[in-house]
Amino acid sequence: MKAVYLTGHGGNEVVAIGERPMPVRQPGEVLVRLHAATLNRVDLYMRDSGAGITHTLPQVMGIDGAGVVEAVDDGAVLQVGQRVLLYPGVTCGHCEFCLRGDEVLCTTMKLLGEHRDGTMAEYISVPARNAVPMPDGWSFEEAAALGVNHLTAWRMLMTQARLKPWETVLIFGIGGGVSLAGLQLAKAMGARVIVTSREQDKLDRALALGADAAICSTTHDVAKEVMRLTGKRGVDVVFENVGAAVWDAALRSLVRGGRIVTCGATTGDQPGADLRRVFIRQLQIYGSTLGNLSELHDLARLCAQHNLRPVMDRVYSMDEAHAALDRLASGEQFGKVAVRIGD
Ligand SMILES: [Zn+2]
Numbered sequence: 471m472k473a474v475y476l477t478g479h480g481g482n483e484v485v486a487i488g489e490r491p492m493p494v495r496q497p498g499e500v501l502v503r504l505h506a507a508t509l510n511r512v513d514l515y516m517r518d519s520g521a522g523i524t525h526t527l528p529q530v531m532g533i534d535g536a537g538v539v540e541a542v543d544d545g546a547v548l549q550v551g552q553r554v555l556l557y558p559g560v561t562c563g564h565c566e567f568c569l570r571g572d573e574v575l576c577t578t579m580k581l582l583g584e585h586r587d588g589t590m591a592e593y594i595s596v597p598a599r600n601a602v603p604m605p606d607g608w609s610f611e612e613a614a615a616l617g618v619n620h621l622t623a624w625r626m627l628m629t630q631a632r633l634k635p636w637e638t639v640l641i642f643g644i645g646g647g648v649s650l651a652g653l654q655l656a657k658a659m660g661a662r663v664i665v666t667s668r669e670q671d672k673l674d675r676a677l678a679l680g681a682d683a684a685i686c687s688t689t690h691d692v693a694k695e696v697m698r699l700t701g702k703r704g705v706d707v708v709f710e711n712v713g714a715a716v717w718d719a720a721l722r723s724l725v726r727g728g729r730i731v732t733c734g735a736t737t738g739d740q741p742g743a744d745l746r747r748v749f750i751r752q753l754q755i756y757g758s759t760l761g762n763l764s765e766l767h768d769l770a771r772l773c774a775q776h777n778l779r780p781v782m783d784r785v786y787s788m789d790e791a792h793a794a795l796d797r798l799a800s801g802e803q804f805g806k807v808a809v810r811i812g813d
Contacts, residue, residue: 473591474791474809475530479520482792490530493587493595495541500548500598502556504537506610506785507589508806509798510618510647511736516584517795523584531791532809533558533582534617535589536610539601546598554601555613555770556589557621557763558582574625574762589614590791590809602766605774611808615780616769618760619647619806623655624769625761626709626731635660637706640696640723642716644681645672647806648733650781652709653681658776664699666692666716675804679781693722704728714738721747731756781805 471492478484495501510533516523517531536555542548560580561568567575582588582596604613627633639656641649644665656663657680664683665676673684685695696705704725710716711734720730721744730753747753761769772778783803786794787810798807 471592472788473530474532474788475528475587475590476516476520477528479516480518482517482795485517485531485792485795486528487789487791490528490587490591493593495595497543498597499542499595500539500546500554500601501541501593501595502535502537502554502601503540503593504535504589504591504811506537506614506808506810507532507535508611508615508618508647508808509794510534511734511798512584514795514799525585529583530587530589530591530594531583532589532591533584534614534619535582535594536604536613536617537594537811540593542598548598548601553604553610553613555604556582556594556596556617557600557602557766558589558617559760560586560597560600571764572762574760590788590811592811599763602763602770605770608779611782611785611806611810612779614808615647615782615806616773617766620651620655620769620773620780621761621766622648622733622759623651623709624765626733626756626758627652627655627659627707628768629761629765630756630758631707631709631729631731633659633661633707638662638664638700639707639709640664640666640705640720642666642692642708642710642720643712643736644676644684645669645801645804646711647780648711649709650676650679650805653679654778654781655772656709657681658772658778664696664705672804687716687719692716692719696723700725707731711735712737714741717741717743721753724751724753726751727753729754729756731758733758783807785810
């Protein structure tokens with residue numbers, strides 16, 4: 471089968487496009503003929519380093535994906551021909567975290583495209599529970615995008631920060647997949663959303679998508695602007711995956727007792743944190759990554775009900791995988807960079 475796979479680490483030279491062996495479906499698994507995957511920051515990390523992630527090369531890239539069920543056990547809930555999107559974590563099912571339904575914390579979770587072959591291939595075989603029915607009428611590219619970015623944003627807002635409809639959320643660095651998903655989900659919840667970016671063009675597009683206010687972080691002090699926009703109160707929730715560059719502004723933007731939820735550290739993972747501000751103002755800090763399978767099912771239902779579709783940037787063919795990775799690395803994208811698989 472045709473696949474995009476890693477032969478080493480360090481730039482696009484190690485990203486090969488060619489033949490890999492067909493996966494062999496095991497009992498309890500579903501064989502999916504993939505039609506799309508979207509790119510995530512972790513794909514760049516795996517390409518460039520992969521340090522600290524147990525894996526063996528060559529390995530197929532891609533953490534999220536969507537396609538059609540090709541084969542499954544007799545009597546399974548899924549049907550051959552059904553359109554599905556994938557949950558990227560393969561978990562043990564019996565550790566204390568799996569048993570309490572928090573399998574995202576599973577100590578032995580293996581992620582597609584990180585610890586095992588991923589989704590940028592014509593076929594993949596995964597445990598049947600990892601395949602979730604797609605919302606009706608969606609493209610495979612849109613459906614693929616739910617499994618990582620939207621799931622991450624869902625857990626950050628709904629499960630960790632427990633955003634309420636009457637609250638205000640500040641989203642740093644609008645334009646990336648997770649921050650746009652956060653904007654869409656927070657608006658679907660009825661909350662007020664303030665976004666930041668260094669680029670006016672991205673702010674304009676976020677406003678068109680429903681953001682209530684936008685702050686250009688190259689021309690404005692974000693925290694001061696947040697205080698002006700909130701009547702000197704501050705926001706209830708900060709949603710961020712930028713890291714060190716925004717941490718100070720994030721803490722200064724929060725209302726007393728406010729929550730900050732983080733899922734990334736693109737600009738550095740060792741920010742200075744004003745601990746006096748954290749304890750005197752009783753700020754709450756949440757870490758979050760990915761989400762549970764049950765959260766993905768809930769998310770898919772909400773998206774179907776609200777016809778809330780991921781924002782797509784560009785779609786590339788498998789043969790254009792290098793250009794797709796470059797597009798993500800450039801930071802110029804607005805929404806998801808996708809790879810179409812097959813015709
Ligand atoms: Zn487990």
